[in-house]
Amino acid sequence: MKSMTGYGYKEKSDERMSLSVELKSYNNRFLEIFVNLPPYLSPLEPRLREYVSSRCERGKVELSLRAKELSAAVSVSIDEGTAVAYLAAIRKLSAALGLDEPVRLSTILSLDGVLQAEKSRDPERYWSAVEPVLADAFGQFESARVREGAATEKDILAHLATLRGCVEEVSLHAPEMEAAIKDNIRVRFREVLGDAVDEARVLTETAVLLVKYSVSEELSRLRSHLVEFESETGRNSAPGKKLDFLCQEINREVNTIGSKSPVLEVSRAVIRMKDALENIREQLRNVE
Structure with a gap:
């Protein structure tokens, strides 16, 4: 996992030329590359863009190249x-x-x-001078992104563990939720019919409501999403878009559980899950 925020700078001088390359990046939904260089080096712009685009997948990247010729034919x-x-x-x-x-x-x-x-303006001669300086600057830039990405990943996985704990807590209270539904139906029947309650009718209505308000499917999908989320962070070097999509799916299941729950402990667990999920989504805004 890499951050979309990074910085790198390198300069080099010899008897022919003085060069400096600066790279900066910020979070962005897509890859945007801005190149600033002297007019006489404009033939190198396509190569510079290709160099960055082959190594970055998302973010706003600013590349600034400054050059001063000390001797030229x-x-x-x-x-x-x-x-x-x-x-x-x-x-x-x-x-x-x-x-x-x-x-x-x-x-x-x-x-x-x-x-x-x-x-004499030979693009190949300029590129041979620029490329090693660019490579060194990009090395610093990439190290900064990897370092910040590792810290972000650690924080995201901590919130993911919170989500897992809350899922298991909700699972433990699932029988309690079903019992609350059954008791609620019996109370309503007694309010309307008094003691002349048809037990078969109570069981039928209970079964219908249990199908409607059971959270077993939501819990199953939540567990699946959480497993996929953690796997994606490990196997994909640029998982930002996929993880953001999984967050949307997780949020949908959490909201459904919250709307079905008559149990106070489950409602509290849902609040904690929403808080952890919001923290994850905030961090993902800066993940490539």
Whole structure:
């Protein structure tokens, strides 16, 4: 079990480049990835997204990449057409003003657009520098998620044990619930018919109500859901969605038991189950 909350940071510098990678994540129903990087590294964005999406299943993940080139191959080109146009314009102006001065090369070169410098932007070269830094940052990020996830799992399993204890408590009171139903029927018949109570009719009505108000099926389904819940936490590295669904099913059975119970102890056990279940659901909001 992993938390959806994590943080990782790594920086590295060499003679060519200074790099830093920061990863942050928060809880979210689905996977959302936000990438912040310099414009000239934008060709790497698809790879960065794929790197994160292949390792995270849910959560809002923010990846920030900062880079500063310390040395890079630069190619310089001359725009001869622009230089010739500048020269012609300068000579024309000199003639118009009656000046006779030589046009220096340094003057032409200093004019805008004559010299054009361009750095070599090779995505593969950048990726080879970024990937190891990203891997180290993600290692820290993943360790934080696993560490917090282990603490969350421990807390969830403690509440799950509370649920199990309450299920067994309700099971112990099931015969008491049936006896209360029988007594209630007999009291109502006596209120209407007095002592002329038809025992067969009482038994028939009791059987009908026991079918309607018995909680044996709910208890059976609850036990099954709790077993499945614990198994899912052990076998699935990202069980959040499945566990949330199981919580809904458990809540449905608990509510049904509460609505059927005329026994005070069962009602109290239902309240404890709802409290434990609410705590579990609160924790699951941050489970991947």
